[in-house]
Amino acid sequence: MSLVKAVTAAVAMGASMAIATPAVAAPPHPFVFVHDRFQPAAQAKSAGAVTYDKSLVPTSASVFIAEARVGGKGMKNREGAQGHGQYKMHKGTFVFISLRGLARNHHFGIHVHTKPCGTKPDSSGPHYQNKPDPKQPSTNPKYANPHNEVWLDVTTNKAGKGWAKSWVKWQFRSGEAHSVVIHKNATGTTSGKAGQAGARVACVNVPFK
Ligand SMILES: [Cu+2]
Numbered sequence: 001m002s003l004v005k006a007v008t009a010a011v012a013m014g015a016s017m018a019i020a021t022p023a024v025a026a027p028p029h030p031f032v033f034v035h036d037r038f039q040p041a042a043q044a045k046s047a048g049a050v051t052y053d054k055s056l057v058p059t060s061a062s063v064f065i066a067e068a069r070v071g072g073k074g075m076k077n078r079e080g081a082q083g084h085g086q087y088k089m090h091k092g093t094f095v096f097i098s099l100r101g102l103a104r105n106h107h108f109g110i111h112v113h114t115k116p117c118g119t120k121p122d123s124s125g126p127h128y129q130n131k132p133d134p135k136q137p138s139t140n141p142k143y144a145n146p147h148n149e150v151w152l153d154v155t156t157n158k159a160g161k162g163w164a165k166s167w168v169k170w171q172f173r174s175g176e177a178h179s180v181v182i183h184k185n186a187t188g189t190t191s192g193k194a195g196q197a198g199a200r201v202a203c204v205n206v207p208f209k
Pocket residue numbers: 110111112113127181183197
């Protein structure tokens with residue numbers, strides 16, 4: 001799937017859901033979009049996105065992130081009640097990221113983290129987990145995996161562009177997911193290294209719902 005097709009699909013998904021919304025009390029909006037350029041980390045207080053390593057993520061780079069919540073709370077008063085009583089949507093969350101202007105031909109480990117971006121790379125806290133690992137930091141593949149966390153690893157092309165998408169069968173707990181962190185290396189999957197991806201080179205604030 002090309003980037004353009006993926007974005008078109010994400011937007012079309014949004015459009016069709018919006019059209020299906022009857023004129024009743026509006027449930028929480030199920031979409032979040034963020035489009036930003038990376039600022040120096042010192043500007044973290046006011047910046048939407050910051051870089052901690054300008055050789056991999058220069059300040060000329062930009063990022064687009066979309067979140068779509070499907071089913072569950074936000075959809076209760078929508079299709080289901082309108083005649084087709086048995087119609088049910090799968091509950092879940094779709095997250096899409098597109099990046100441009102990064103280091104070329106480089107594999108970045110990317111995940112949803114719990115805290116907002118800050119002046120320090122560690123400000124963004126640990127990964128968001130649907131089922132929290134009682135042992136933190138979590139490196140157990142039973143918890144640190146792309147079904148229990150949102151992973152969006154990207155390999156940039158020779159022009160420094162790349163994109164990724166993730167679908168999980170759950171939704172973020174309100175107010176517990178605040179950022180997308182870009183790491184220097186590919187995300188590990190083996191015991192003791194699961195979810196680890198090396199230094200945090202950039203961070204994007206996203207008000208996940
Ligand atoms: Cu991470």
